[in-house]
Amino acid sequence: xxxxxxxxxxxxxxxxxxxxxxxxxxxRELIRDKVAFGSLLFLFLIIAGVFGTSIIMDQSEIIKxxxxxxxxxxxxxxxxxxxxxxRDIFGQLIIGTRNSLAIGFLVTLLTGIIxxxxxxxxxxxxxxxxxxxxxxxxxxxxxxxxxxxxxxVTAVPGYSIVSFSxxxxxxxxxxxxxxxxxxxxxxxxxxxxxxxxxxxxxxxKIMFFQVLPNLSSIIIVTMTLNLAGNIGIESGLSFxxxxxxxxxxxxxxxxxxxxxxxxxxLRWWIWLPASILIFVLMLSINNVGQALKRATDARxxxx
Amino acid sequence: xxxxxxxxxxxxxxxxxxxxxLVFILAQAMPGDALTGLIDPNIDPATIxxxxxxxxxxxxxxxxxxxxxxxxxxxxxxxxFRFKMPVSELIGERMINTLWLSLATLILTYLIxxxxxxxxxxxxxxxxxxxxxxxxxxxxxxxxxIFALVMLFVFxxxxxxxxxxxxxxxxxxxxxxxxxxxxxxxxxxxxxxxxLITTVSTVQYLRSEIIDTKQKDFIVxxxxxxxxxxxxxxxxxxxxxxxxxxxxxxxxxxxxIGGTIFIENIFGYPGMGELxxxxxxxxxxxxxxxxxxxxxxxxxxxxxxxDIILSLVDPRIRIK
Numbered sequence: 001x002x003x004x005x006x007x008x009x010x011x012x013x014x015x016x017x018x019x020x021x022x023x024x025x026x027x028r029e030l031i032r033d034k035v036a037f038g039s040l041l042f043l044f045l046i047i048a049g050v051f052g053t054s055i056i057m058d059q060s061e062i063i064k065x066x067x068x069x070x071x072x073x074x075x076x077x078x079x080x081x082x083x084x085x086x087r088d089i090f091g092q093l094i095i096g097t098r099n100s101l102a103i104g105f106l107v108t109l110l111t112g113i114i115x116x117x118x119x120x121x122x123x124x125x126x127x128x129x130x131x132x133x134x135x136x137x138x139x140x141x142x143x144x145x146x147x148x149x150x151x152x153v154t155a156v157p158g159y160s161i162v163s164f165s166x167x168x169x170x171x172x173x174x175x176x177x178x179x180x181x182x183x184x185x186x187x188x189x190x191x192x193x194x195x196x197x198x199x200x201x202x203x204x205k206i207m208f209f210q211v212l213p214n215l216s217s218i219i220i221v222t223m224t225l226n227l228a229g230n231i232g233i234e235s236g237l238s239f240x241x242x243x244x245x246x247x248x249x250x251x252x253x254x255x256x257x258x259x260x261x262x263x264x265x266l267r268w269w270i271w272l273p274a275s276i277l278i279f280v281l282m283l284s285i286n287n288v289g290q291a292l293k294r295a296t297d298a299r300x301x302x303x
Numbered sequence: 304x305x306x307x308x309x310x311x312x313x314x315x316x317x318x319x320x321x322x323x324x325l326v327f328i329l330a331q332a333m334p335g336d337a338l339t340g341l342i343d344p345n346i347d348p349a350t351i352x353x354x355x356x357x358x359x360x361x362x363x364x365x366x367x368x369x370x371x372x373x374x375x376x377x378x379x380x381x382x383x384f385r386f387k388m389p390v391s392e393l394i395g396e397r398m399i400n401t402l403w404l405s406l407a408t409l410i411l412t413y414l415i416x417x418x419x420x421x422x423x424x425x426x427x428x429x430x431x432x433x434x435x436x437x438x439x440x441x442x443x444x445x446x447x448x449i450f451a452l453v454m455l456f457v458f459x460x461x462x463x464x465x466x467x468x469x470x471x472x473x474x475x476x477x478x479x480x481x482x483x484x485x486x487x488x489x490x491x492x493x494x495x496x497x498x499l500i501t502t503v504s505t506v507q508y509l510r511s512e513i514i515d516t517k518q519k520d521f522i523v524x525x526x527x528x529x530x531x532x533x534x535x536x537x538x539x540x541x542x543x544x545x546x547x548x549x550x551x552x553x554x555x556x557x558x559x560i561g562g563t564i565f566i567e568n569i570f571g572y573p574g575m576g577e578l579x580x581x582x583x584x585x586x587x588x589x590x591x592x593x594x595x596x597x598x599x600x601x602x603x604x605x606x607x608x609x610d611i612i613l614s615l616v617d618p619r620i621r622i623k
Contacts, residue, residue: 139318142606144560144598151595154583155332232446239448240568240580258452265460275449283444
């Protein structure tokens with residue numbers, strides 16, 4: 001309590017410091033949510049473990065065909081057995097997780113950048129620009145993207161990991177663009193944007209240095225959830241045989257061996273570990289994403 | 304009302320044109336052209352050139368595009384050079400199978416979503432609701448193809464309750480009741496696998512919709528008038544929450560298409576998705592592009608239907 005000098009009235013102490021930033025709220029909520037925090041730790045462990053081990057592992061050694069060790073069940077030498085080429089499943093699992101995660105991160109980042117750019121410009125300017133962009137986005141959101149990605153993957157000559165991620169990016173940025181656009185549309189009606197405009201700040205500066213930071217928490221949430229989705233899409237495409245080539249295993253490649261009914265029925269060690277790993281990865285990323293989502297919504301916060 | 308429907312229908316025209324351009328680019332980008340598979344290597348190059356000229360393959364791209372559109376409008380998608388038959392006939396056979404699969408999936412999706420959503424929304428925060436929410440959480444994270452593989456592994460191979468591939472037992476006479484039963488039996492596991500995953504978003508939507516509605520003033524009024532709880536739910540809450548869901552089936556089509564590609568592949572079910580994948584591995588590109596076009600059209604029309612139905616059942620949309 002303080003006493004006002006002139007009137008002598010008591011003024012209650014109010015914290016006049018800055019209100020907590022969006023980022024620190026997200027972090028606080030995440031640590032409070034035990035399931036999400038556990039998932040986050042688990043993810044860090046997996047990422048560190050996979051990227052760490054893959055440095056000392058030799059990819060060409062793992063994918064080398066060994067005709068004397070076809071379809072070995074799990075043993076001390078082959079922790080998770082071998083596949084039809086006598087290749088170690090455990091090694092492939094590590095490399096595959098690394099590849100799947102890497103492409104997941106890459107595509108999420110690229111779609112994020114394009115989506116944020118298009119969404120911000122579209123929402124901030126509105127009018128004709130917005131109309132044209134959004135009709136495009138509507139169109140692509142309706143299309144069966146998976147099919148078109150597969151078709152383009154077959155059409156592109158000199159197919160590589162780079163072209164694969166670019167094709168995925170080309171058809172997956174629309175969701176985030178639409179979200180950012182609707183948020184930017186709300187944001188630009190707020191007083192701070194109007195004030196800034198009146199002061200003569202350039203549109204570019206308002207968009208990227210004033211509006212964008214205010215959308216950061218939503219962007220973090222969407223990108224987290226997208227990461228899970230993109231890993232799912234990549235492994236799905238690899239499963240169908242349109243993702244990574246077999247020489248660069250992904251989690252989907254390992255599961256695709258289960259399209260052979262005998263492997264599915266009798267050799268669980270080939271496809272089950274990769275399946276469980278994808279599922280647990282996606283569940284953990286979703287847990288983190290959902291917790292972050294709750295944190296951005298003040299009504300659902302835990303405190 | 305009619306204005307809105309008309310305007311929404313008009314939007315599909317540029318969408319369809321854009322789709323056709325996309326598919327045309329795709330067809331052009333594919334290695335080889337319509338002649339690559341037809342001719343034997345002994346024909347002399349001058350003859351091939353003459354055939355090219357006659358088929359219009361040397362025309363500028365916009366002439367080729369218009370020719371192609373003319374053909375498509377008359378149902379002519381070209382020849383499949385693997386199966387040596389018109390693409391339209393080839394697709395026709397598979398389309399019926401995929402239609403049955405999609406229909407069964409849609410029915411199962413709603414059969415699962417509606418009771419689960421209602422229970423979860425009505426008794427929220429009970430153990431039952433937590434179990435259902437847990438299921439939606441898991442279903443949301445699990446990729447369809449992994450779930451389908453596990454279903455096939457458990458119910459197809461380990462328990463042996465369902466056939467593990469095909470759409471009908473070979474040798475069954477078409478038209479008989481046994482034929483129908485066999486079809487249904489082959490359909491059930493793929494459809495159920497897909498429905499259990501696709502239904503998740505509908506359950507979540509219905510749950511939050513019901514929880515939202517039941518706190519509204521008009522529900523309080525309905526209760527205050529002395530309506531029984533059943534009547535409040537059937538007449539007031541569900542009327543509000545179920546109708547939009549019924550309109551979602553059109554949006555589901557896009558998801559179903561992606562789903563059928565995986566499901567038909569895993570369960571060896573001879574439908575359009577399976578044809579799509581095999582036409583790629585056989586380099587039968589005229590079949591592939593025709594399928595992309597048809598699936599794209601189905602998705603666009605599905606979204607159109609959903610938008611129209613939604614505007615019919617939900618007056619709030621009409622005001623715009």
